[in-house]
Amino acid sequence: MPGLSEFELIDQFLKPLSAGAPGAFLLSDDAAVLPYLQEGSVHVVTKDALTIGVHMLADDPPADMARKALRVNLSDLASMGATPVGFFMALCLGVDTDESFLRSYTNGLASDVAEFKVPLMGGDVIRQRGPFTVTITAIGVVQRTKLLRRSGAQPGDSLWVSGTIGDGALGLLSARGEVGHLTQGHKSALINRYQVPQPRFYLGQKLGDLASACIDISDGLISDVGHLCAASNVGCTIHANQIPLSDAAHSCLLDKPALLENVLSGGDDYELAFAVPPGKKTALKSLTVDKEITVSRIGEFTHSPDVLVLDEAGATIPIAQTGYRHI
Amino acid sequence: MPGLSEFELIDQFLKPLSAGAPGAFLLSDDAAVLPYLQEGSVHVVTKDALTIGVHMLADDPPADMARKALRVNLSDLASMGATPVGFFMALCLGVDTDESFLRSYTNGLASDVAEFKVPLMGGDVIRQRGPFTVTITAIGVVQRTKLLRRSGAQPGDSLWVSGTIGDGALGLLSARGEVGHLTQGHKSALINRYQVPQPRFYLGQKLGDLASACIDISDGLISDVGHLCAASNVGCTIHANQIPLSDAAHSCLLDKPALLENVLSGGDDYELAFAVPPGKKTALKSLTVDKEITVSRIGEFTHSPDVLVLDEAGATIPIAQTGYRHI
Numbered sequence: 001m002p003g004l005s006e007f008e009l010i011d012q013f014l015k016p017l018s019a020g021a022p023g024a025f026l027l028s029d030d031a032a033v034l035p036y037l038q039e040g041s042v043h044v045v046t047k048d049a050l051t052i053g054v055h056m057l058a059d060d061p062p063a064d065m066a067r068k069a070l071r072v073n074l075s076d077l078a079s080m081g082a083t084p085v086g087f088f089m090a091l092c093l094g095v096d097t098d099e100s101f102l103r104s105y106t107n108g109l110a111s112d113v114a115e116f117k118v119p120l121m122g123g124d125v126i127r128q129r130g131p132f133t134v135t136i137t138a139i140g141v142v143q144r145t146k147l148l149r150r151s152g153a154q155p156g157d158s159l160w161v162s163g164t165i166g167d168g169a170l171g172l173l174s175a176r177g178e179v180g181h182l183t184q185g186h187k188s189a190l191i192n193r194y195q196v197p198q199p200r201f202y203l204g205q206k207l208g209d210l211a212s213a214c215i216d217i218s219d220g221l222i223s224d225v226g227h228l229c230a231a232s233n234v235g236c237t238i239h240a241n242q243i244p245l246s247d248a249a250h251s252c253l254l255d256k257p258a259l260l261e262n263v264l265s266g267g268d269d270y271e272l273a274f275a276v277p278p279g280k281k282t283a284l285k286s287l288t289v290d291k292e293i294t295v296s297r298i299g300e301f302t303h304s305p306d307v308l309v310l311d312e313a314g315a316t317i318p319i320a321q322t323g324y325r326h327i
Numbered sequence: 328m329p330g331l332s333e334f335e336l337i338d339q340f341l342k343p344l345s346a347g348a349p350g351a352f353l354l355s356d357d358a359a360v361l362p363y364l365q366e367g368s369v370h371v372v373t374k375d376a377l378t379i380g381v382h383m384l385a386d387d388p389p390a391d392m393a394r395k396a397l398r399v400n401l402s403d404l405a406s407m408g409a410t411p412v413g414f415f416m417a418l419c420l421g422v423d424t425d426e427s428f429l430r431s432y433t434n435g436l437a438s439d440v441a442e443f444k445v446p447l448m449g450g451d452v453i454r455q456r457g458p459f460t461v462t463i464t465a466i467g468v469v470q471r472t473k474l475l476r477r478s479g480a481q482p483g484d485s486l487w488v489s490g491t492i493g494d495g496a497l498g499l500l501s502a503r504g505e506v507g508h509l510t511q512g513h514k515s516a517l518i519n520r521y522q523v524p525q526p527r528f529y530l531g532q533k534l535g536d537l538a539s540a541c542i543d544i545s546d547g548l549i550s551d552v553g554h555l556c557a558a559s560n561v562g563c564t565i566h567a568n569q570i571p572l573s574d575a576a577h578s579c580l581l582d583k584p585a586l587l588e589n590v591l592s593g594g595d596d597y598e599l600a601f602a603v604p605p606g607k608k609t610a611l612k613s614l615t616v617d618k619e620i621t622v623s624r625i626g627e628f629t630h631s632p633d634v635l636v637l638d639e640a641g642a643t644i645p646i647a648q649t650g651y652r653h654i
Contacts, residue, residue, distance in 0.1 A: 028477060028558055029407070029476055029477050030477070030542060030543060031406075031407045033370070033371050034370040042350075042363065044360050044361070045449065046357060046415075048451045049418075050453070051455040053455070055453070077358060079358075080357055088372060088373075088464055090374055090462040092419070092460055122372065122374055124374055124376045125376075128380070128460050129378070129380050130421070130458055130460070131456050133419055133455050135376070135417040137374055137464040140358070147360065149352070150355060215357060231355055
């Protein structure tokens with residue numbers, strides 16, 4: 001970048017994002033110190049990488065790329081029931097990443113740093129001979145007894161999801177012009193879900209007392225429920241007609257029913273999927289009604305190891321693509 | 328990669344590296360849990376990114392790339408006085424990263440996981456349209472009272488370094504065929520220093536009681552001593568003839584005296600540079616003699632903000648390039 005050194009970039013764009021973390025030492029040391037924990041709490045750590053062309057489109061606003069990179073990590077913390085403490089970021093600038101990109105990117109990041117009270121605590125900046133890629137390591141804290149895991153679901157527990165499902169995948173298709181007739185409002189709503197996911201912290205933190213297992217939906221509903229089932233050594237039956245859809249997604253499916261496949265198997269929703277034991281259903285209902293959180297019961301866990309999706313008539317819907325990614 | 332999915336890669340190559348960390352849950356959850364801390368201890372976290380073509384050469388053995396990526400992070404922990412707990416890794420596979428590369432890479436990583444007792448605790452695998460790039464987040468633990476910082480050096484403290492200086496930079500030049508006549512043994516020794524740095528844990532951990540400030544030499548001696556001086560609000564005078572050199576580096580300088588510039592300003596040594604108050608010198612000497620650790624006194628900290636390098640006659644050696652990297 002003509003004129004802008006690594007140290008100037010850190011000073012001007014990144015240091016201000018670290019102000020909320022005393023242990024980040026204004027990004028001036030070799031490592032940062034995590035805050036002390038209260039008795040019985042533990043730190044949880046997650047790390048995700050995103051690259052233009054796979055997880056973000058080259059035309060996405062850089063501010064939204066930053067927010068997505070941070071939020072997919074925060075969503076992992078939410079799925080463990082944790083509260084965010086801070087994050088570390090490695091920016092791998094691409095051959096054409098310029099100062100204006102970085103200004104927009106860090107502005108987007110700053111708004112999420114403020115919104116989620118999650119300061120930047122350290123990281124690295126390099127330039128690579130490829131596209132812009134970013135990896136983020138997010139640190140959270142949770143009481144040990146409220147830690148959510150993928151394991152723990154029992155046959156007889158019910159499967160719930162937060163929010164609406166399929167918007168991320170349909171948003172990606174919309175951005176590529178691959179869905180049919182959509183109003184501009186619906187199109188924007190879907191693309192926004194793809195570009196700027198909402199980590200479900202509040203729900204995740206409350207589920208520590210209510211859910212027997214939890215995962216965030218990043219690979220796709222079927223795939224991630226499959227991960228949860230594998231870790232819990234159970235199976236699951238999902239009722240397609242109970243899967244909550246946004247108005248925009250409804251509109252897509254009316255136009256092209258085959259897009260149900262994308263709703264079931266596409267990724268990027270970052271909603272929580274979780275198992276609720278029979279005795280906890282009332283508590284979940286009262287929590288979500290109080291806080292206006294949308295959760296939907298979409299299935300039940302079974303002894304059989306399979307994940308089945310049933311249509312309204314109770315017939316199995318064949319699932320071709322299950323988020324099983326080749327790299 | 329034909330036939331190898333992300334999940335198979337994680338199962339076959341990465342899961343075995345997590346065995347030493349119960350909180351990694353065999354890489355099966357959305358996030359890992361860090362171990363409990365003893366009273367008075369804190370977690371420290373560092374994150375570095377490396378890409379082929381900048382921090383590693385395309386011809387470097389993949390096993391050495393893995394070890395370098397891990398060790399540059401471990402070196403940051405050492406410079407804070409910390410003991411490693413575990414690490415998180417995002418592999419950004421390049422367009423031509425194949426299974427044989429990954430097999431060699433993870434074999435190299437496995438040897439360091441065992442040597443340094445630092446398990447893999449989580450991370451991500453993506454494919455990007457560029458070169459192989461890796462980011463590692465290393466977690467360490469240190470007693471709060473023994474935490475080393477870049478700040479804290481006082482005028483009158485002496486400047487010390489571990490090991491020998493300049494081998495990393497000369498190793499890179501050797502690998503590129505840019506140094507003159509060298510024996511094969513010297514050439515291999517230098518290239519090995521560039522490819523596989525040695526994190527100075529034991530020394531770092533002991534310096535908590537002895538040093539007033541510390542940094543690891545990654546950008547270059549002058550640049551990193553400059554960082555330490557800036558953080559401590561002091562200056563430093565370095566005596567060029569006291570800088571410890573390996574036999575191989577001596578041989579390079581005899582052949583081409585201008586390479587002194589590379590010794591002073593080149594990076595990739597990953598030795599520690601640290602400030603020792605006058606009253607602690609005897610304790611340092613006895614520690615290092617007991618444990619056969621090589622440390623050398625190469626200068627002293629001053630009130631003036633400048634970092635000066637003096638030759639044998641006491642004249643200032645002009646430094647053109649100071650590790651100030653444009654990105």
